[in-house]
Amino acid sequence: MKKYLICLSLITLALASCDTKKTEVTNTQESTQFQVDYESYxxxxxxxxxxxxxxxxxxxxxxxxxxxxxxxxxxxxxxxxxxxxxxxxxxxxxxxxxxxxxxxxxxxxxxxxxxxxxxxxxxxxxxxxxxxxxxxxxxxxxxxxxxxxxxxxxxxxxxxxxxxxxxxxxxxxxxxxxxxxxxxxxxxxxxxxxxxxxxxxxxxxxxxxxxxxxxxxxxxxxxxxxxxxxxxxxxxxxxxxxxxxxGEIPKGEEVTPIEKRIPVLTETKNLYYEDNFARLPQLTMTWPAAAEYTKDSYALEVLANYLSNGKKAPLNTVLVDDLQIASNPSLRYSGSELSGEITLSVRANAGVDLDSVQIGIEKAFSEFEKNGIADLDLERIKATQETRFYNSLSSVLGKGFQLAQYQIFAGNPGYINDDLKQIQSVTVEDVKAVYKTYIKNKNYITTSFVPKGEAVLALANAIPAEVEEEQIVNGAEETFDPSLVAEYDRTPSSFDRSIEPEYGKTPQLKVPDVWMDDLENGLKIYGIENTEVPLVNFSFTIEGGLLTEASTKGGVANLTAGLLTKGTQSKTTAELEEALDLLGASIFLRTGQEATTLTGITLARNFDKTMSLVSEILVQPRWDSTEFELEKKKILTRLEQQKGDPGSIADLVFAKAVYGKDHVLAKNNLGTTESVKALQLKDLKDYYATLVPNLTRIEVVGNLGKAKIVATLDKVLQNWKSKEITISKPQINQHIEKPIIYFLDVPNAKQSQLRFGYLALAANDPDYLPAQMMNYRLGGGGFASELTQMLRETKGYTYGVRSRFEGSALPGPFMISSGVRSNVTAESTQLVRNIMNAYAEDFNEKDLELTKGYFLKSGARNFETPSAKLVYLDEIATLNFKPDYILKQQETIKNITLPEIKALAKEYADPSKLIYVIVGDAKTQLKKVQDMGLEVQLVDENLELQMPLKK
Missing domain, CATH: 3.30.830.10 (Metalloenzyme, LuxS/M16 peptidase-like)
Structure with missing residues (x-):
């Protein structure tokens, strides 16, 4: 587990042990108390x-x-x-x-x-x-x-x-x-x-x-x-x-700590590997470094952040802005108990020689050596760490993880005091010093991972890396009998441990108080006050997404969302990022099928200033032509990466198979290589005109009351004017007459990616919750599900498999997804079919009792974290539910009967309705799939038929 770095600028913190002290955080800018009490023994x-x-x-x-x-x-x-x-x-x-x-x-x-x-x-x-x-x-x-x-x-x-x-x-x-x-x-x-x-x-x-x-x-x-x-x-x-x-479990042998051991490299090693799945060349440089919780580890975190995160970062400035040969260089420090590592990874654009990337890295390092890090940059990094610290404590599990982390690796949960002091004491000189100690003129390991057949892109003089490759051999795995019952002697105990303890007092479902409001421009606000941590989480959802893209402008919605964070009329990209960082705020924009969403988090004390920046992003975009071209390159790089990832291929092809390959909901939200290349800045401005407040809702969960939030939003968003925009809802009526298997060939794939399903229900359909209950024992219940028990626990075919309904305000698919080892592709597919065929008949009262118990009892966890509360608000807003819909759903859960579940299983868990997408190694697996007796088509990513393989 990576430790969370803690920076609480102008904050003092004291953490209690089993005495009477408490963790107290006092913000001198605004009176705030934050406590994390613990007892250790x-x-x-x-x-x-x-x-x-x-x-x-x-x-x-x-x-x-x-x-x-x-x-x-x-x-x-x-x-x-x-x-x-x-x-x-x-x-x-x-x-x-x-x-x-x-x-x-x-x-x-x-x-x-x-x-x-x-x-x-x-x-x-x-x-x-x-x-x-x-x-x-x-x-x-x-x-x-x-x-x-x-x-x-x-x-x-x-x-x-x-x-x-x-x-x-x-x-x-x-x-x-x-x-x-x-x-x-x-x-x-x-x-x-x-x-x-x-x-x-x-x-x-x-x-x-x-x-x-x-x-x-x-x-x-x-x-x-x-x-x-x-x-x-x-x-x-x-x-x-x-x-x-x-208490009666016996103590073991004494455990001797392992001494810290940072490796010493006597030379720089230069290695390359031709990757079967990579579509882009990637250069990675790794230096040995200090272990976690040592003095240098804190400055190394700051150094890594400064050199690669954000517009002003030297690596970004040189590799992305100046040379334009990469899109997202990443430098990170990772500390472990015995040693640490500094890892610089640069995924270059298609066809880029990695020697040019190394030259760019050296130039960026030279810039840092000359200019160092400014005090303001140090402060903004510390502000973002403060937010990250609070966010790590937003759940009881997160708090438990942190306390255990300090206990085991620092010797005391109360080490949080020293951890904080170390973070607060990091200086500009410390950051320069660790650069000289661990990076400047030091030996390192460098790897060039390049696409198959493109070894010429690797660093000069690189030697081949030794990698163990598994061969695909049908029937190669050992067999085992899962029906055998283990016989063993029981370990003695002073009482009968086979008796499971009774439940305690039944917890009462705590439904949060939801407040709502509207602004004059039509913007709707949904909120929940949450005082557990001094943060505010927020989400702006603007209806439209892919639905408002012109058919000839694929990817324009996604590109618009990306460009909106690249500066405002009064701020460059770097200035906007710096302003957000200093507030401890982060903002993300993304586009989906039905909406463009801006999500973020900030310190509660800085909510008004953060919303002012959000207003600038939404109302005063910069439309910088240079940033437009850079963002375009980044998306083209992502599209190229998707082509080498079997999981991404399977997801994209499944959408085309289910909706129809030309349907708007089957589109890749990134667009296509051709459509993105053709986009002009004017196209983005035209799409931006559809982002209006009267199609927007804001969900806010945080340590502020309704009055403060509404007043802030009303003030900063008053210049965002409403406009009549019509969103056409797509026709969704794709049905299949008989099952069909689409097989896509990825030569030498070690696993086959499976995506089986069909178009099913919208999330506000009366059958949606009952169908989810029906699916729990099939594949929605994790290890409690039949698919997992059979494909993973009984057969050992997969690491994981699940089934789910993916409805929203529009009907979505029912989907089964898994990655199975290549040599059981057909066997796994047939096993899924067999399970589904028998599911309605086999589902019994015991299954129903288990399902009801889970759905009723898991409600206690529905609102535990800020993100869970945001999901709750989103369902209210998107599906037009009343805030008490959870209570009504509880009644549905209690009253559903076994015949109703069986009927739902016959309707929605019917393998004859499935479309099957398999992405795997055709040379070894296609023939076995064809022998299953279903129609099989060998296709490409656009569902175009391919020539059959030669026998």
Whole structure:
């Protein structure tokens, strides 16, 4: 987990331990109190416990963090830490098979999840607070009553799941092997950061049951684990339960800290790789650096931000503005426990020689060496860090994560005090010093990842990088019997742990108070006051989007949105960015099918100034011709990147297959290469004329009241004049007469991307909520769903699969999506069909009870974060719902019957209605797909028929 850097300019902060102190933030500009109380203690067996109370919502987050990541692995047995992240969700002695995942569905949890990095593994979820004892019981079962349930078949199956994750995240995507190449060359062979967290396919395959048990018994012990509970709970009860369920788990061997070890490079290494999926050349330079929570780490964060983020950043000025050979250079510092890295990555424009990129980088560095960083730039970076800090604490889970992070890697949750002091003390001289210490004239690792057949674009004198490529062999994976029931001895306990704790007091659904108002220009405002953090989140939604694009001007809406943030009549791009940063504000504009949306976040004390800038963006655009050409190049680069990403290809083709390839909703919102090249500045100005306040709604969630918000908006937006604009709603009536499979060939793809579906329901259709309930057990319930249980847990075909309804104010598709390993493409497709065919008949009362329980109980989490509240306001505004619609939906959930669900399944989970899109390796998989007996067409991205492959 990346630490959150904290800058609270003119703010003092004190964080409490288990004494009576509290975290207090006092803003001298405006009286504000912000508190994060916590209590920390240690059980006799060494388990560290951190408790944080937050009663704003009837929910509680529980996180179990083990101080073990890939750095604790042995060479030749890599990937074990991440493998355990998977295994611990499968079964434990007292939860039974499916363990925490099944319980999460029953209690209305956010879905049990976990993550692994080099130095720690965590397990977490947020649940209604009546399930807290259940969660403590379950987490204790994983820590002390789990390892006996891991058998040979369990291990064999989960190996396949993890290998599928590796294919999806690394092997089957552009630049996916880059981190492997960098770390193999940056760190010596005996350094624990030499290998990837996910491990190698060979090591995973070779893992034995004995290896796995040895790893667990060494690292999954109370004295190497931190339990964090944050939310609405009774402290005395929580302590009693923690002691009951965790207290008798025996302490393990002492865990000796690993010494920090920053690698020393004796030479610069220059490597290249021809990437099967990349469409653009990418140059990456990596320097070894200080570990996290060391003095230099703070200045390195500022340095990375300054050099690459924003219009004024030297790397942007040289590479994007002056040379115009790249669109988004990125420099970042990433700190880990033992060492850190400074990584500069530049994805160049098509056909650009990476030698010219390196020359540009050297020029940017030279500019920095000459000019340094100004005091004002240091202050604006610190202001954005303040907002980021508050935002990281906007959920109980976020607060829990932060407290555990400080406990494990800084030795004390209260390190937040020292962390803050280090951030506040960073000076201009510090930033210059770390540049000289870690970058200037220092050796580094450089990689040139270039498209297949374009090695000429790599840096001069680069040598080929060694990358392990998996071969696609049908029937190559080992088999396992998922029906076998594990037999094992139970771990002794002083009480019967097989009895699941009862629910606590049922939480009451807290529906936020929603206020509404209108301005004279027709703009509608929807708001919720939220006092948990001193921030305001906001969203301006302007109806139109792709629907108001001229058919010959594809991409004009998206390009207009991008250009609107590139300055105003009184501010250049750099001046606008600087003004926003100094306020701790960030703003994003994007275009979708039905609307253009401006979203943002700011410190509550700066809401009025931020809205003044938003008004300038919307009412006084700059229309800078140079910025127009740069934005155009950026979009053309993104379009080129999409062509190399199988997932993006699948999504775009599915839209064409479902709506019809010429339908407005089937268009890529970026446009096409040809349409974007043809766009002129006048086209953007014509489209801008359709962005009017009487088609706009604003949703605001934050630490301000209605009067302040309305008065501010009325003042700053009074010059945004209304205008009559007609938006034509598209006809949506695409139906298929019989199932059809569209197959797109991506040679040597390690996975096949599957997108199956058809046009279904609008979100305000009376059937929409019942259909979502029907889909929960099919594919909408994560690990509780049939698709996941069969394709992932039983067969090991995929890392993940889900089904969903995507309706809005317009009818949207029902879609099943997954990435499956290449050699089971046809098998996965047929298995989906089989599951759907039997679904209506197989759905039973137990399934209905589970589904109702989830939908009713998960309502406690509906409004926990500012983003969740914004979604709630958006549904009210978009779908014309009343604020109490949640309560009415609860009645629908309670009253739905089994025959109604079965009828919905027959109507909406019918495989004969599906359009099938498969993006994969035709050479090895097309014939197997054709043998399924459905009509199969080999097509390109525009659904144009391709010549059949030669046999």
């Amino acid at each position: 240690t059980l006799e067996n060494g388990l560290t416990v951190i408790l944080h109370k937050d009663s704003s919502d009837p929910v509680v987050a529980v996180a179990l963090t083990a101080h073990v990541g890939s750095a604790r692995e042995k060479e030749g047995r890599t990937g074990f830490a991440h493998l355990f992240e998977h295994l611990l969700f499968l079964e434990s002695e007292n939860l039974g098979k499916g363990g925490l995942d099944k319980m999460s569905a029953r209690v209305g949890g956010s879905g049990a999840n976990g993550s692994t990095n080099r130095d720690r593994t965590n397990y977490f979820q947020t649940v209604p607070n009546d399930a807290l004892e259940k969660m403590i019981w379950a987490e204790a079962d994983k820590l002390g009553y789990f390892i006996n349930t891991v058998t040979e078949p369990v291990l064999a199956k989960e190996k396949q799941v993890v290998k599928n994750e590796k294919r999806q995240s690394y092997d089957n995507r552009p630049y996916g092997h880059q981190s492997y190449v960098i770390h193999k060359n940056l760190y010596p062979k005996d350094h624990p950061y030499n290998w990837q967290v996910i491990g190698s396919l060979e090591d995973l395959q070779n893992a034995t049951l004995a290896d796995v048990k040895e790893f667990y018994n060494r690292w999954y012990v109370p004295n190497n684990v931190t339990l964090t509970i944050a939310g609405d709970f009774d402290t005395a009860e929580a302590k009693e339960w923690i002691n009951k369920y965790f």
